[in-house]
Amino acid sequence: xxxxxxxxxxxxxxxxxxxxxxxxxxxxxxxxxxxxxxxxxxxxxxxxxxxxxxxxxxxxxxxxxxxxxxxxxxxxxxxxxxxxxxxxxxxxxxxxxxxxxxxxxxxxxxxxxxxxxxxxxxxxxxxxxxxxxxxxxxxxxxxxxxxxxxxxxxxxxxxxxxxxxx
Amino acid sequence: xxxxxxxxxxxxxxxxxxxxxxxxxxxxxxxxxxxxxxxxxxxxxxxxxxxxxxxxxxxxxxxxxxxxxxxxxxxxxxxxxxxxxxxxxxxxxxxxxxxxxxxxxxxxxxxxxxxxxxxxxxxxxxxxxxxxxxxxxxxxxxxxxxxxxxxxxxxxxxxxxxxxxxxxxxxxxxxxxxxxxxxxxxxxxxxxxxxxxxxxxxxxxxxxxxxxxxxxxxxxxxxxxxxxxxxxxxxxxxxxxxxxxxxxxxxxxxxxxxxxxxxxxxxxxxxxxxxxxxxxx
Numbered sequence: 110x111x112x113x114x115x116x117x118x119x120x121x122x123x124x125x126x127x128x129x130x131x132x133x134x135x136x137x138x139x140x141x142x143x144x145x146x147x148x149x150x151x152x153x154x155x156x157x158x159x160x161x162x163x164x165x166x167x168x169x170x171x172x173x174x175x176x177x178x179x180x181x182x183x184x185x186x187x188x189x190x191x192x193x194x195x196x197x198x199x200x201x202x203x204x205x206x207x208x209x210x211x212x213x214x215x216x217x218x219x220x221x222x223x224x225x226x227x228x229x230x231x232x233x234x235x236x237x238x239x240x241x242x243x244x245x246x247x248x249x250x251x252x253x254x255x256x257x258x259x260x261x262x263x264x265x266x267x268x269x270x271x272x273x274x275x
Numbered sequence: 276x277x278x279x280x281x282x283x284x285x286x287x288x289x290x291x292x293x294x295x296x297x298x299x300x301x302x303x304x305x306x307x308x309x310x311x312x313x314x315x316x317x318x319x320x321x322x323x324x325x326x327x328x329x330x331x332x333x334x335x336x337x338x339x340x341x342x343x344x345x346x347x348x349x350x351x352x353x354x355x356x357x358x359x360x361x362x363x364x365x366x367x368x369x370x371x372x373x374x375x376x377x378x379x380x381x382x383x384x385x386x387x388x389x390x391x392x393x394x395x396x397x398x399x400x401x402x403x404x405x406x407x408x409x410x411x412x413x414x415x416x417x418x419x420x421x422x423x424x425x426x427x428x429x430x431x432x433x434x435x436x437x438x439x440x441x442x443x444x445x446x447x448x449x450x451x452x453x454x455x456x457x458x459x460x461x462x463x464x465x466x467x468x469x470x471x472x473x474x475x476x477x478x479x480x481x482x483x484x485x486x487x488x489x490x491x492x493x494x495x496x497x498x499x500x501x502x503x504x505x506x507x508x509x510x511x512x513x514x515x516x517x518x519x520x521x522x523x524x525x526x527x528x529x530x531x532x533x534x535x536x537x538x539x540x541x542x543x544x545x546x547x548x549x550x551x552x553x554x555x556x
Contacts, residue, residue, distance in 0.1 A: 127396030
């Protein structure tokens with residue numbers, strides 16, 4: 110049943126991201142709370158709807174962004190894959206896993222965006238993109254990773270506690 | 276009779292004495308005596324009065340403190356409400372100032388039709404310089420329409436829904452705007468970048484360009500109307516062995532604090548795509 114939550118949660122997060130978070134920039138990078146929520150949700154032990162959440166997030170972001178079609182979807186699925194793989198290997202320290210997924214997931218998603226934009230003819234420099242956008246974005250996502258993980262864990266516990274009660 | 280006279284004499288004497296004293300009193304001869312006799316009485320009276328008031332105050336003060344505290348809380352609440360109202364009014368004033376500036380700009384160019392829109396967000400991807408505005412196709416907005424502020428060129432409408440639109444800024448790395456220098460009749464190309472800096476490219480080597488020169492849209496290509504202010508030249512990069520020189524440009528619009536924009540709705544961009552020569556495989 111928790112997949113029903115995905116649409117309202119990501120609709121709210123998308124509004125928050127475009128209206129507030131995207132304006133808070135470090136150099137020219139910005140945090141991506143949608144990516145962080147996708148990662149944190151996929152890392153929850155009892156959650157089985159991580160893939161659905163990634164798809165919903167990807168489709169919603171694709172609907173508003175000017176990035177090439179379905180790059181957000183591919184990026185968030187990549188983050189979910191990374192989270193699922195790491196969850197099985199570093200399962201005793203979920204916070205550490207969250208930090209790893211936040212950092213490498215951001216790098217992966219941003220590199221995917223960069224490659225896609227360059228492929229469509231946008232003149233972006235590799236070094237300039239890494240130093241001005243990718244690394245600052247990864248750093249900001251690391252800063253937001255802990256509070257987002259705490260909130261998503263609470264949400265997952267409350268959702269699954271109610272499912273157990275039923 | 277003998278007993279009667281002395282008694283009458285005593286009474287008469289007392290009456291005369293009293294009458295004399297009253298007479299002296301009215302005529303002011305007793306002022307010194309009365310004032311010196313009353314001053315200790317006044318002192319005592321003042322002392323008693325002040326002690327009485329102190330006792331009354333001591334008894335009634337706790338009740339006053341309670342009422343004062345209540346009154347203070349009420350006033351603090353009023354102050355808080357008024358402060359919130361002041362912040363709200365300041366916000367409205369700033370918005371009104373922005374709208375008045377846009378209105379002045381629109382009045383100064385009566386040949387154009389404008390739709391004013393508020394900026395409601397930015398693209399989630401940090402690689403891209405796009406904004407979202409709160410007006411869409413229901414308000415007559417179409418793809419490619421130029422977007423300006425009272426300061427100058429902002430960009431153009433890139434995608435439209437019924438109630439919102441996405442605007443590509445001139446600072447976006449994929450943006451190319453055909454511009455000209457105000458002082459010289461030479462067309463050059465303005466490009467955005469990932470850092471939001473704007474540059475002039477393809478400037479002929481023989482062209483003399485100085486920092487501070489104003490840059491306007493040329494209208495070439497049909498994507499933007501003519502003579503909209505874009506920015507000022509900040510620095511020129513000229514190398515002898517390069518084919519062209521380039522220059523950094525300071526845009527006139529502050530893109531970080533963009534609150535409201537005007538969309539020029541009666542400008543129809545020309546799509547020159549079909550006229551471009553097809554690339555040979």
